Amino acid sequence: MxxxxxxxxxxxxxxxxxxxxxxxxxxxxxxxxxxxxxxxxxxxxxxxxxxxxxxxxxxxxxxxxxxxxxxxxxxxxxxxxxxxxxxxxxxxxxxxxxxxxxxxxxxxxxxxxxxxxxxxxxxxxxxxxxxxxxxxxxxxxxxxxxxxxxxxxxxxLVGGGGGGDGGDGDGAIVPTVDDADGTYDVPEGDPDGVTITGTGEAGSTVEVDIGGVTGTTTVGEDGTWSVDFPTSDLPGDGVYETVVDVVAPDGTTYDDLDGPTIDIDTEAPTVIVTEGTKSVNDIVNGDEQESGTIISGTGEAGATVTLVIEGHSQTTTVDENGNWTVTFSSDEIDTGEYETDIEITTTDPHGNSTVSSDVLVVDTETTVAIDTGLAGGDDLINAAEAAAAAGVAITGTAEAGAAVEVVVEGVTRTTTADSNGTWSVIYEAGTLPSGTYDADISVTSTDTAGNSATADSTIAVDTEAGFVQLSDDPIETDDVINEDERADGVTITGTATPGETVTVQLGTAQGTVVADSNGDWSYDFAASEIPEGTGDLDISATIQDSAGNTASDTDTVAYDTEVTNYTSADQNDTVGVNLQQMQQGFTLQGTVEEGSSVSVEINGTTHDAVVDSSGNWSLTVDGDDIGSFSQGGLVATVTATDPAGNVDTLMQPIDIDTLYETPEFAGTTTIAGQIQSIFLDESDDALTMYSLDSSGNATQLDATETSSGISGVDKLDLDTPISDGANLIVQSTDDAGNKSSTLVIDQENPTSSLLSGLDGFNIDAIDLVFEDGTDGANLVLTEALIKEMSDNSDTLTIRADELANVTHEVTLTGATEITSTVSGYSAYSIGDATVLIEEDAGISLNGTPVI
Incomplete structure (x- = not known):
């Protein structure tokens, strides 16, 4: 295919x-x-x-x-x-x-x-x-x-044939059918039926076929024939060609002779409405009523269709395509909302007729209205309502199901009236222009029938509240409220629309003031309304007009009424300072708020401390900074000033202890050439002992303090005995950390390396210890060596056990005897150094016995 x-x-x-x-x-x-x-x-x-x-x-x-x-x-x-x-x-x-x-x-x-x-x-x-x-x-x-x-x-497909088996034959009578080209109509209820007639040779047999229904007869002596078809015997509706077959007496056949056309239409015509009536769900609205009410449908081609409404009739003929249309003028169809019957009569060309009915639904009216009391009931849209997330609602009433179009300031919204006839549209935030004006509202509703109605109204718009502004000048000159400024109260200033009431808020405190004729205003907040401590306070100035519009300006101000994180490392304890610290310097330190400055007043003198970027402060002072004060307790006054100008003071106690006690050697216990114990004058200080070789190399000795059995004498038992004749250092350390040592020499000619290598031991005394009958020590000292031996002072005390057969020689080149302040000791100066030599102890200075 x-x-x-x-x-x-x-x-x-x-x-x-x-x-x-x-x-x-x-x-x-x-x-x-x-x-x-x-x-x-x-x-x-x-x-x-x-x-x-x-x-x-x-x-x-x-x-x-x-x-x-x-x-x-x-x-x-x-x-x-x-x-x-x-x-x-x-x-x-x-x-x-x-x-x-x-x-x-x-x-x-x-x-x-x-x-x-x-x-x-x-x-x-x-x-x-x-x-x-x-x-x-x-x-x-x-x-x-x-x-x-x-x-x-x-x-x-069947072919028509005019001739029979025998043909015409000479002298034969050829049969005919009357009115062969005619058409016989058979309408509904036709009482007569159809009669087919013709001529032929007498005695001939005639068979007539109409749509499969046949009738037979014989040609009469007069050469005519007739066959009746009652209406009830005819085939169904349709157009049929009559076919006649004739058989002559001699057997000659004449087949398929044409006869009249039989048009049978015994069924009533039908008519169907397709537009304009209730049966097809159409409603005549106002525009259709005014321009002419049109009703259309389909029916039998050529049939007439007549519609009667309220006594008014319109007639038309169904066209060849089976369509028909009638129009009733506005004078024939009344306005309003109602239903009325329609009588429809259709008659086909055969005279068959059918009467039916329908209903005309007319709705030419509708209404629409705009509510009053919009925008919160006052018909006034303020700034808050115009900017609200829910938007501005315009509401009203209309016919249920009507389409509603609302136009406000050129902006259109559409909706449908609900089953109660109410409608509402929303104008979202920012939809309507800001300002002060009357906005026109135009509403058009179109009901389900297509009728329209309009309504107009206005609504006031006022979204402008005037102005208010906080001053640009810093509050309290730097936008920080310190303790002194808080105590005096704080003033907030600004400008606003003249005559407007300004609500001023500082933190949680609030007050009102009226802007003067120049628009200036100020408000004072008392100290009790301002918090203490450190933080930020929100500031706002707000006005509200009669429409409910508000305008505001905001700012923040810091408040700092205290020095924070302020400490001295030992403020709850006393700072202990010993002689070494007085000489080398000691440090006071602590923390403070970042950006602060710190000063320290000691013994009448003020010193500026150093404050780093993290707020750590420190000050190093020494004896020169303290002045004449060298012993006992004093208090340093530490003062901090933070960036806001707040001041705070701490008191730091300082205990100065520069006194030291030099151990006094009292003898040893020696067994078999080994020193077992060492005796010292009684002391509360901590004692440490070292042995020295001839070159001055020191080795710490472990010892245990035990009872000497002698009043005023301490005994130290060596854990490991040492050889008799060894040089010793006995060092005492008091609670303040002051250290002082005695050098015990049992060496005939102590070398300069022995003495000069003792830096750090603070050798303030030398004990010369020898056995009876042996040669004494030969000790050579210089100013520099004396100063080098101790940081405590430049005074060296030399002692010895008085033995009849032992003489110790001390050489001090350039020494000058001076008045002694210590009983039993002669005093000599050599440069800036001083030497005290025990009298009557067998010691000679520069060859002269000291007595």
């Missing part, structure tokens, strides 16, 4: 017949068509698919039929597709599926009545005759109504 016959019909009812082009796809143009009929049976079709604007139909034999432009829009909506074969007429309903494929369902259309709107689009079963032949074949088949497809096809 490479080609397919088709019929298309456009909106004006014009048909076009044709056959698709050969090949695949087999193209059929459908531009402008509203109905397309294809000479196909559903069993011929494999699938349907949409390809852009075209519909592709794939047949089981592989042919693709392309309906070009099938999806192009037409004025009546989408196109209708039908399949027709063998007198059947089927509508194809297509539903979209995935990938452009379509699902087809088939809905047969009943065309068995006496008239159908699709009669001229039906293909008959005549070996798929070309479509142009189908309309011509239909009359020959008596129309499609009442005939099966097979019967119609058979009628077309």
């Amino acid at each position: 490479s080609t397919v016959a088709y019929i298309t019909r456009n909106a004006s009812g014009t048909n076009q017949h044709g056959t698709s082009a050969e090949g695949s796809p087999s193209v059929i143009p459908t531009n402008g068509a509203t109905d397309i009929s294809l000479n196909l049976d559903p069993s011929d079709v494999q699938s349907y698919a949409r390809r852009g604007r075209d519909l592709h139909i794939t047949l089981f034999d592989g042919t693709v039929v392309e309906l070009e432009g099938f999806y192009d829009p037409v004025a009546t909506g989408s196109k209708n597709l039908f399949l027709s074969d063998g007198g059947d007429f089927i509508e194809v309903v297509l539903e979209d599926k995935a990938d452009g494929m379509l699902f087809a369902s088939y809905e047969p259309i009943d065309i068995s009545g006496k008239w159908s709107a699709y009669d001229d689009m039906v293909f008959l079963d005549v070996d798929r005759i070309e479509p142009v032949v189908a309309p011509l074949a239909a009359p020959l088949l008596g129309g499609l109504g009442g005939l099966g497809a097979a019967a119609a096809g058979a009628a077309v």
Whole structure:
């Protein structure tokens, strides 16, 4: 099947017949068509698919039929597709599926009545005759109504023959049928039926066939014949050709003689309303009533249709396509909301008549109104309402279900009135212009019948509240409120619309003031309204007009009424300072708020401390900074000033202890040449002992303090005895950390390296210890060596046990004797150093005994 016959019909009812082009796809143009009929049976079709604007139909034999432009829009909506074969007429309903494929369902259309709107689009079963032949074949088949497809096809295929077996024969009387070209109408209720008459040879047998109903007779002696067909015996409605067969007495046959056309129409015509009445859910609105109420429908072609409404009638004739329309003027249809009966009478050309009824629904009225008391009940939109997240609602009433269009300041919103007839639209924040003006409201409602009504109103808009501003000048000159400033109270200033009441807030405190004629205002907050401590306070100045609009300005100010994080490392304890610290310096330190300055006053002198970026402060002082104060307790006054100007003071106790006690050697216990114990004058200080070799190398000795059994004498037992004759250092350390040592020499000629290597031991005394009868020590001292031996002072005390046979020599070049302040000791100066030598201890200075 490479080609397919088709019929298309456009909106004006014009048909076009044709056959698709050969090949695949087999193209059929459908531009402008509203109905397309294809000479196909559903069993011929494999699938349907949409390809852009075209519909592709794939047949089981592989042919693709392309309906070009099938999806192009037409004025009546989408196109209708039908399949027709063998007198059947089927509508194809297509539903979209995935990938452009379509699902087809088939809905047969009943065309068995006496008239159908699709009669001229039906293909008959005549070996798929070309479509142009189908309309011509239909009359020959008596129309499609009442005939099966097979019967119609058979009628077309049967050939008519005029001659019989014997022909005319000489002298034979040829039979005739009266009024062979005439048409006999048989209307509904016809009492007479049909009588077919003619002439022929007397005695001839005559058989008359009308649509399969036959009647027989014999030609009378007068050469005429007549056959009656009562109405009840005639076939169903349709147009039939009378066929007469005659057999002469001699056997001659005359077949298929033409007789009159029999037009049987015994069924009442039908009429269907398609527009304008209640049965099709139409309502006549005001515009339609004013321009003319139109009622349309379908019916039997050529039949008259008369509609009567409220005594007014309109009559028309159904056109050849089965359509009819009447129009009632505005004078014939009253306005209002009501329903009225319609009487419809249709009469076909045969005189058959049908009376039916319908209802005309008229609705030419509607209303709309705008509520008052909008925008919170005062019909005034202020700034807060205009900017609210919920928007501004415009409300009103209208007919239930009516479409409502609202226009405010050129901005349109639409809605539908609910079942109670109320409506509401929202104008979102920012929709309406700001300012002070009257906004026009225009509302149009259109009810479900299409009637419109309008309403107008206004609503005031006032979104401007004036102005208010906080002063740009810093509060308290630096935007920080310190303790002194808080104590005096704080003043907030600014400007505003003259005469407006300004609400001023500082933190949680609040007050009001009226802007003067120049717009200036100020408000004082008392100290009790300002918090203490450190933090930020929000500041705001607000005004509110009669419309409820507000304007405000905000700022922040810091408050800092205390020096924070302020400490001295030992403020709760006394700072202990010993002699070494007095000489080398000691440090006072602590923490303070970042950016602060710290000063320290000690013994009447003020010193500036160093404060780093993290707020750590420190001050190093020594004896020179303290002045004459060298022993006992004093208090340093530490004062901090933070960046806000707050001042705080700490008191730091300082205990100065520069006194030290030098151990006095009292002897040893020696057994078998090993020193077992060492005796010292009694002391509360901590004692440490070292042994020295001849070169001055010191080794600490472990010892345990035990009872000496001698009043005023301490005894130290060495854990490991040492050889007799060793040099020793005995060091005492008091609670303040002051250290002082005694050098015990048991060496005849102590070297300078022995003495000069003792830096750090604070050698303040030398004990010369020798056994009786041995040579004494020969000790050579210089000013520098004396100063080097101790950091405590520049005074060296030399002692010895008085032994008759032992003499110790001390050499002090350039020494000068001075007045001694220590009983039993002679005093000598050598430069800035002082030497005290025990008298009567067998010690000679520069060759002269000290006595």
